[in-house]
Amino acid sequence: MGTAPASRDVTSYGMGLAAPLALFFLVFFVAPLLQLLWLSLHNDTAALHWGLGQYLHFLTDPFSLSVLGSTLLLGAEVTAVCLVLGFPIAWLYQRVGPRLQTIIILIVLLPLLTSVVVRTFAWIVILGRQGIINATLQSLGIIDTPLKLLYTQFGVVIALAQVQMPLMTLPLITALGRIDPNLDDASCSLGAGSWRTFFRIVLPLSLPGVIAGCTLTYAAAITAFITQSLIGGGQMLFMPMYLYQQASTLQNWPFASAISIIFLLAVLAVVSVFTTLGRMSRGYGGA
Amino acid sequence: MADTPGGRSLVVDAVTHRYPSGALAVENINLDIKGGEIIALLGPSGCGKTTLLRIIAGFIAQTQGRIIIGDDIVDALPPNRRAVGIVFQNYALFPHLSISENVGYGLAARGVDKASRQREAQRLLELVQLPAMAERLPRQLSGGQQQRVALARALAIKPSILLLDEPFAALDKNLRLDMQIEVKRLQRVSGITTLIVTHDQEEALSMADRVAVLSHGKLEQFGTPSDVYDRPQTLFVNTFVGSSNRMPGVVVSADRTAAKVRLDAGAEIIARPAGGTLSEGGRVTVCIRPEHLQFVGDETGFAGVVGMSLPLGATVVHEIKTADGAGVKISQARIGETRALENGAAVRLAPLAPSLANAFPATL
Numbered sequence: 199m200g201t202a203p204a205s206r207d208v209t210s211y212g213m214g215l216a217a218p219l220a221l222f223f224l225v226f227f228v229a230p231l232l233q234l235l236w237l238s239l240h241n242d243t244a245a246l247h248w249g250l251g252q253y254l255h256f257l258t259d260p261f262s263l264s265v266l267g268s269t270l271l272l273g274a275e276v277t278a279v280c281l282v283l284g285f286p287i288a289w290l291y292q293r294v295g296p297r298l299q300t301i302i303i304l305i306v307l308l309p310l311l312t313s314v315v316v317r318t319f320a321w322i323v324i325l326g327r328q329g330i331i332n333a334t335l336q337s338l339g340i341i342d343t344p345l346k347l348l349y350t351q352f353g354v355v356i357a358l359a360q361v362q363m364p365l366m367t368l369p370l371i372t373a374l375g376r377i378d379p380n381l382d383d384a385s386c387s388l389g390a391g392s393w394r395t396f397f398r399i400v401l402p403l404s405l406p407g408v409i410a411g412c413t414l415t416y417a418a419a420i421t422a423f424i425t426q427s428l429i430g431g432g433q434m435l436f437m438p439m440y441l442y443q444q445a446s447t448l449q450n451w452p453f454a455s456a457i458s459i460i461f462l463l464a465v466l467a468v469v470s471v472f473t474t475l476g477r478m479s480r481g482y483g484g485a
Numbered sequence: 486m487a488d489t490p491g492g493r494s495l496v497v498d499a500v501t502h503r504y505p506s507g508a509l510a511v512e513n514i515n516l517d518i519k520g521g522e523i524i525a526l527l528g529p530s531g532c533g534k535t536t537l538l539r540i541i542a543g544f545i546a547q548t549q550g551r552i553i554i555g556d557d558i559v560d561a562l563p564p565n566r567r568a569v570g571i572v573f574q575n576y577a578l579f580p581h582l583s584i585s586e587n588v589g590y591g592l593a594a595r596g597v598d599k600a601s602r603q604r605e606a607q608r609l610l611e612l613v614q615l616p617a618m619a620e621r622l623p624r625q626l627s628g629g630q631q632q633r634v635a636l637a638r639a640l641a642i643k644p645s646i647l648l649l650d651e652p653f654a655a656l657d658k659n660l661r662l663d664m665q666i667e668v669k670r671l672q673r674v675s676g677i678t679t680l681i682v683t684h685d686q687e688e689a690l691s692m693a694d695r696v697a698v699l700s701h702g703k704l705e706q707f708g709t710p711s712d713v714y715d716r717p718q719t720l721f722v723n724t725f726v727g728s729s730n731r732m733p734g735v736v737v738s739a740d741r742t743a744a745k746v747r748l749d750a751g752a753e754i755i756a757r758p759a760g761g762t763l764s765e766g767g768r769v770t771v772c773i774r775p776e777h778l779q780f781v782g783d784e785t786g787f788a789g790v791v792g793m794s795l796p797l798g799a800t801v802v803h804e805i806k807t808a809d810g811a812g813v814k815i816s817q818a819r820i821g822e823t824r825a826l827e828n829g830a831a832v833r834l835a836p837l838a839p840s841l842a843n844a845f846p847a848t849l
């Protein structure tokens with residue numbers, strides 16, 4: 199006793215402690231990714247001839263490009279809907295009593311507590327031709343023929359937005375909670391109305407949360423295979439399903455790999471734009 | 486109402502506030518503050534100071550009563566229309582805006598153009614002696630500097646009333662004194678009616694023209710610092726403002742101006758009936774400040790035995806045990822070699838003057 203140093207610098211701990219996780223990543227993440235890359239660099243399905251043919255094919259094929267485009271657009275739409283709906287919820291959360299706060303948190307978290315498949319089927323029931331919305335509108339005499347809601351971009355966006363909402367709301371709640379309530383009062387006592395206070399004080403200070411929420415929602419929305427394909431149906435094709443078809447149905451593994459890599463790069467590009475914005479806004483939050 | 490060029494009068498008229506939770510935070514407070522006065526709201530933690538301040542600023546709508554600024558009843562006005570400047574205890578500077586933008590914020594809300602805003606911000610920053618900090622962010626400033634910025638920001642809107650909530654609580658002692666002098670200087674220059682919330686009695690007594698002492702949401706006394714210190718109206722004020730020995734006793738005889746009290750410590754002394762007239766035979770608590778006691782050589786005063794002596798720089802405080810077992814503190818100026826008091830020595834004590842012993846009806 200007494201020989202061990204009283205406290206050790208965190209950085210002096212051996213990297214050995216990180217080895218299990220590193221190994222896990224190596225085996226289950228890096229290796230498959232390398233294999234994917236290796237596969238994508240072959241021109242034929244049997245993966246015998248090297249070449250950039252798969253990438254060329256994707257980047258010159260209008261259909262493939264339109265799938266990529268509509269997927270990225272879908273992500274943007276879902277993120278926008280989540281932000282517009284999630285911000286008021288987060289804002290409300292900071293202004294109600296503790297009992298209502300519990301209820302709001304419960305409602306926000308509820309989507310996370312049920313399976314994606316169940317939630318998605320619930321949306322089918324709601325949006326379908328004979329679904330709740332159409333039945334209600336028809337019985338009220340507002341419409342004669344059922345609206346087409348299922349298998350549309352609108353349907354996919356709404357369903358995804360509901361599913362991904364917690365990813366937006368939780369970071370927003372955290373960010374808004376870190377804003378000193380006195381700042382609101384200070385702004386108000388200096389003569390600012392509630393809109394000026396919101397746009398000059400609350401919104402800028404919550405930007406780190408906005409950006410975290412957008413990044414999470416976006417990444418989750420464009421990769422949400424189940425919801426995209428069940429609500430989108432056969433007519434709507436997005437990258438995850440496109441990839442799945444190429445790999446599973448057509449057994450074209452090199453092309454599927456190339457799609458994966460391109461998709462990955464596209465997502466990384468969007469996410470890094472978000473994080474750059476986030477880093478720029480980090481200057482706020484402090485204090 | 487008496488308004489000075491810089492500041493308007495403020496009347497707190499029978500204001501009561503009960504929080505939705507049921508807590509009665511402020512009860513029937515009446516304050517009549519002249520334009521240009523500097524007032525301290527003094528009281529222990531939880532007595533309702535912040536609540537009263539927030540009612541005046543308009544952040545809380547009081548349950549009952551009225552707030553009148555100048556000639557206007559402002560109860561229906563939201564905070565952004567009251568022209569009340571407020572400095573928060575934690576300064577509440579906008580962390581993402583530069584110092585200059587912070588100070589100019591209120592002007593921007595009034596539609597003042599950018600150039601005039603910056604000019605005015607610079608003028609105010611010079612006033613609070615921080616001219617070189619305009620482009621910094623709040624977190625790049627020290628606590629005392631942030632305090633000055635908060636003050637400049639509140640002054641920028643030319644408020645008719647300035648409210649300061651425990652403005653110096655977070656500052657260390659030397660800086661606190663600097664800022665107290667600074668605020669008083671600015672207040673004199675601008676003539677703005679100023680209300681300072683504090684639980685530091687020295688601060689209240691040194692800065693304010695008048696002090697309002699609060700306890701449990703009620704106004705105990707509202708008067709000049711010397712009123713509050715020398716002529717306290719309640720036992721609470723006497724013990725909260727400055728330190729005081731509390732000595733129980735029984736009234737032997739009393740009229741409006743003087744009462745003869747037999748102390749439990751075993752002596753008869755003359756005291757001032759502080760909380761109204763006293764009834765003969767009633768139990769009272771006599772308060773005497775340590776610095777208002779003296780050692781006496783003759784048989785007047787009450788007897789005691791010296792316990793501990795604490796040299797506190799300019800004064801020495803002796804703790805004396807009296808016959809009834811209570812402890813009494815006496816403080817003496819340390820001039821030359823003070824008479825060394827041995828532990829256990831028998832002494833006699835008496836108040837310097839009858840008016841310096843305050844008798845309050847005992848509340849049992």
Ligand SMILES: Nc1ncnc2c1ncn2[C@@H]1O[C@H](COP(=O)(O)OP(=O)(O)OP(=O)(O)O)[C@@H](O)[C@H]1O
Binds near residue numbers: 506530532534536537
């Ligand atoms: N939002 C609130 N809801 C319910 N009760 C409150 C609320 N704010 C304050 N109170 C209660 O009202 C009373 C007065 O509070 P207030 O904050 O005005 O005290 P204070 O004099 O400013 O104290 P301190 O010196 O500690 O700041 C306290 O008993 C407090 O518990």
Ligand SMILES: [Mg+2]
Binds near residue numbers: 534536
């Ligand atoms: Mg307070």
